[in-house]
Amino acid sequence: MFTIKSTVGIIGSGAMGNGIAQVAATASHAVMVYDSNEKALIKAEAALRSSLTKLVEKQKISAEKQTEILSNIRFVKSLNDLASCDLIIEAIVENLEIKKSVFSNLEKIVSDTCVLASNTSSLSITSIAAACAKPERVIGIHFFNPATLMPLVEIIPGIATRSDLALACKKLIDTWGKVTVIAKDTPGFIVNRVARPFYSEALRLYEEGIADMPTIDWAMKEIGGFKMGPFELMDLIGHDVNYVVTETVWKQFYYDPKFTPALSQKRLLEAGFLGRKTGRGFYSYAEGSVMPEATKNKELGTQIFTRILVMLINEAADTFYHKIASAGDIDLAMTKGVNYPKGLLKWADELGIDNVVKQLTALKDFYEEDRYRVSPVLKQYFVLKKKFYS
Numbered sequence: 001m002f003t004i005k006s007t008v009g010i011i012g013s014g015a016m017g018n019g020i021a022q023v024a025a026t027a028s029h030a031v032m033v034y035d036s037n038e039k040a041l042i043k044a045e046a047a048l049r050s051s052l053t054k055l056v057e058k059q060k061i062s063a064e065k066q067t068e069i070l071s072n073i074r075f076v077k078s079l080n081d082l083a084s085c086d087l088i089i090e091a092i093v094e095n096l097e098i099k100k101s102v103f104s105n106l107e108k109i110v111s112d113t114c115v116l117a118s119n120t121s122s123l124s125i126t127s128i129a130a131a132c133a134k135p136e137r138v139i140g141i142h143f144f145n146p147a148t149l150m151p152l153v154e155i156i157p158g159i160a161t162r163s164d165l166a167l168a169c170k171k172l173i174d175t176w177g178k179v180t181v182i183a184k185d186t187p188g189f190i191v192n193r194v195a196r197p198f199y200s201e202a203l204r205l206y207e208e209g210i211a212d213m214p215t216i217d218w219a220m221k222e223i224g225g226f227k228m229g230p231f232e233l234m235d236l237i238g239h240d241v242n243y244v245v246t247e248t249v250w251k252q253f254y255y256d257p258k259f260t261p262a263l264s265q266k267r268l269l270e271a272g273f274l275g276r277k278t279g280r281g282f283y284s285y286a287e288g289s290v291m292p293e294a295t296k297n298k299e300l301g302t303q304i305f306t307r308i309l310v311m312l313i314n315e316a317a318d319t320f321y322h323k324i325a326s327a328g329d330i331d332l333a334m335t336k337g338v339n340y341p342k343g344l345l346k347w348a349d350e351l352g353i354d355n356v357v358k359q360l361t362a363l364k365d366f367y368e369e370d371r372y373r374v375s376p377v378l379k380q381y382f383v384l385k386k387k388f389y390s
């Protein structure tokens with residue numbers, strides 16, 4: 001379906017669109033980038049040049065490759081310029097009505113065979129596709145930020161998507177040097193769903209006064225082997241993004257208490273304390289501020305890490321149970337999309353499913369909240385003495 005000669009169109013030249021354009025052009029595609037804001041296009045072209053120059057300086061690519069990549073990309077001022085594209089990836093503002101209108105306009109411009117993809121993080125592919133006369137050609141191709149560096153790409157067919165399209169897109173994006181997984185069109189797809197407890201359980205521990213933020217961060221890094229602690233990571237992502245993703249997933253799952261957002265994070269958002277980018281989030285980044293010290297108590301650290309880990313495993317197991325993706329793809333997504341030290345289902349096998357069920361059941365018994373209900377697949381595997389990987 002796609003060849004190395006396929007022309008790729010990108011709509012939206014912001015952080016994601018520009019990164020995806022660089023990835024496709026590096027893979028030798030002719031790429032056309034359109035943005036409704038001309039200033040954004042000018043900024044994107046400058047950012048691309050600077051990003052490639054840095055790669056040459058670091059000897060990651062040759063000067064010849066830089067010239068080739070730049071000659072592969074055209075920044076265009078009209079949507080009509082995308083008429084000859086074989087694949088278009090939309091990366092505009094996260095707004096369903098605007099995306100629907102862009103997809104519907106696109107169909108009037110492109111050929112009947114052109115594939116239309118969205119890089120949306122949280123909207124339903126099926127509802128975007130519903131704006132099209134040919135919803136069978138619409139699919140989700142979800143890159144992670146920064147698209148040039150993060151290996152993972154989630155491929156998400158909507159319910160009307162042609163049955164062979166996910167595999168064709170997977171094959172194409174694999175040739176771009178990415179790691180691809182296929183996920184069902186459900187809120188948060190894989191990564192943005194399975195990762196929720198990393199933040200929300202840490203927030204619960206903090207709000208209940210079980211541990212302070214630096215201690216929770218320390219436990220997850222030192223004992224758990226995660227690259228960053230939950231509070232450091234939320235401050236880096238920004239509460240305007242991280243809180244909103246949590247709230248969106250929660251609402252889209254019909255207010256399932258598993259995903260209930262935390263008030264302490266909401267207050268930060270309300271105050272405009274968005275994290276590193278505003279100089280204050282959970283921590284202060286103002287000049288001269290000193291990071292609070294963790295209480296490096298191994299027993300407390302292990303308790304914190306175990307509680308967050310079993311909640312992450314529970315969500316990964318539920319994602320598997322509901323057939324959103326295979327066990328292998330769920331583990332691949334979390335290791336390649338958010339750098340987890342190990343796949344969560346593999347981790348469950350190593351810890352012992354009985355142990356995971358025991359820890360979760362203790363939480364459920366203590367809190368008597370539906371939030372801590374044990375995934376049915378963990379209960380089944382516990383009874384059957386089964387593992388995710390044999």
Ligand SMILES: NC(=O)c1ccc[n+]([C@@H]2O[C@H](COP(=O)([O-])OP(=O)(O)OC[C@H]3O[C@@H](n4cnc5c(N)ncnc54)[C@H](O)[C@@H]3O)[C@@H](O)[C@H]2O)c1
Binds near residue numbers: 034036095143
């Ligand atoms: N930033 C992330 O971490 C991230 C990660 C994965 C996916 N996404 C998704 O990617 C998409 C883009 O995110 P981003 O962070 O690059 O946003 P951004 O704000 O950096 O860029 C969006 C660009 O789209 C342009 N735009 C807006 N409406 C348009 C229209 N109607 N036609 C053409 N161009 C239009 C804007 O001018 C802007 O340049 C969103 O759907 C987002 O959910 C973002």
